[in-house]
Amino acid sequence: MGTLSNAAVTRRFILRTGAGMGFAAAVPILAKASNYRGTVGDIKPRATDSSLVDMIKLLPEGIGVIPVYLNLTEGSREEYGSAYGTYEKHIEYLASQKCNLIAIEGAPPFMLLGPAREAEMVDGWKRKYNTDMFTSSQNQVNAFRALGAKRILGITSGSGGPDMDKVYAKYFEDNGIAVVAMEGMGVEFKSIPEVPRATIASFIKKAFAEHGGADAVYILGSSLEALPLIAPLERELGVPVVQAIAARIWEIQKRLHVHEPIKGYGRLLETLPA
Numbered sequence: 001m002g003t004l005s006n007a008a009v010t011r012r013f014i015l016r017t018g019a020g021m022g023f024a025a026a027v028p029i030l031a032k033a034s035n036y037r038g039t040v041g042d043i044k045p046r047a048t049d050s051s052l053v054d055m056i057k058l059l060p061e062g063i064g065v066i067p068v069y070l071n072l073t074e075g076s077r078e079e080y081g082s083a084y085g086t087y088e089k090h091i092e093y094l095a096s097q098k099c100n101l102i103a104i105e106g107a108p109p110f111m112l113l114g115p116a117r118e119a120e121m122v123d124g125w126k127r128k129y130n131t132d133m134f135t136s137s138q139n140q141v142n143a144f145r146a147l148g149a150k151r152i153l154g155i156t157s158g159s160g161g162p163d164m165d166k167v168y169a170k171y172f173e174d175n176g177i178a179v180v181a182m183e184g185m186g187v188e189f190k191s192i193p194e195v196p197r198a199t200i201a202s203f204i205k206k207a208f209a210e211h212g213g214a215d216a217v218y219i220l221g222s223s224l225e226a227l228p229l230i231a232p233l234e235r236e237l238g239v240p241v242v243q244a245i246a247a248r249i250w251e252i253q254k255r256l257h258v259h260e261p262i263k264g265y266g267r268l269l270e271t272l273p274a
Contacts, residue, residue: 035064038256041094041102041131042067043087044222049193051222055245058269060253060260066097070106075159075189080109088125095129101255102133103248107220108164110135111171132255136244140218141175143247146273147240149216151178155204156220157192158184168220181211192223201229208237219243230266240267 040063044052047069056065068090072079087104094102104110110118118135126133134142144152152172156165162184169182185203187195204217217237219226222244230241243266250268253259262269 034062037062037258038100039064039066039098040252040256041065041091041097041099043070043090043094043102043104043106044068045070045072045106046223047071049223050225051245054227055222055249058245058249058262058265060258063252063256063258066094066099068093072106073190075108077112077160077164080106080112083109084121091125091129091131091133095131099131101252102131103139103252104133104135105222105244105248107136107140107244108160108168110137111168114171115141115174134251134255136222136248137171139247139251140242140244141172141177142251143242143268144172144177144216144218146250147216147242147268149177149240149242151180151214152216152218152242153180153208153211153214154182154218154220155200155207156182156184157189157195157224158186159189159192160184172218180214181207183207183211192221193225195224197225197229200224200226201233204229204233205236215239217241222248227265231264234266242268 037060042052042065044067052067059065070083070086072083083106087109091102091104104122113121118137122133122135122138154168154172156168158165165182165184169179172179183203185195204219208214208217216239217233219241226243227245230243230246233241246265246269249262250272253272254274259272261272
């Protein structure tokens with residue numbers, strides 16, 4: 001039997017063990033090699049999409065990842081609003097594993113808080129657990145600022161309905177980023193990973209044509225299979241596209257003081273702006 005590469009073993013391992021993996025079952029995953037550049041704790045909303053595999057595949061060599069899962073099932077305002085205690089339990093665990101950085105995935109729960117309350121909560125966790133960390137929503141604001149974007153068009157699954165799309169728009173506006181529109185696709189939470197890439201691309205291009213004035217496009221959520229769409233959309237639309245997985249990889253590199261541009265996934269990873 002031939003020897004598998006580290007990357008292949010990692011992908012196979014994640015696919016075999018990811019579903020249903022919760023807090024107690026979390027184990028370290030090595031991204032292509034050892035974790036000599038640092039270990040990232042990754043709190044994920046659920047295990048039923050390919051976003052963890054996609055992130056690890058693109059992370060530079062030497063960054064280890066320890067994933068834990070919230071196992072969200074509804075994607076409702078009520079479920080998001082009750083998740084903060086579970087987030088903190090996961091943060092406590094990841095800090096005990098000596099993670100250098102924690103990526104707190106799931107933008108909607110923190111967008112519900114608004115920037116000020118979000119910062120207060122996250123800064124409190126940083127002090128309490130003596131570990132650097134960031135939420136997906138903070139990360140995406142950081143990405144837009146690094147790219148110099150002032151007016152964005154947002155695309156969401158729409159699983160939370162129009163009211164949640166308004167929450168997302170207000171979050172960016174409260175951070176000083178204008179939103180020309182926040183368009184939901186009307187997809188049920190459980191079905192988000194199943195949306196074809198062609199459907200996502202078509203929806204984005206149609207929305208961009210209908211709403212003028214955007215100097216960047218935002219795709220909310222790691223579960224939408226949009227990572228390979230970033231570069232083609234940027235070429236067609238002529239503006240940068242911020243997608244959750246790519247934005248997370250950019251911020252992980254920045255915070256771990258790694259600088260390895262990644263080609264083929266858009267301006268953010270190709271240029272690694274400060």
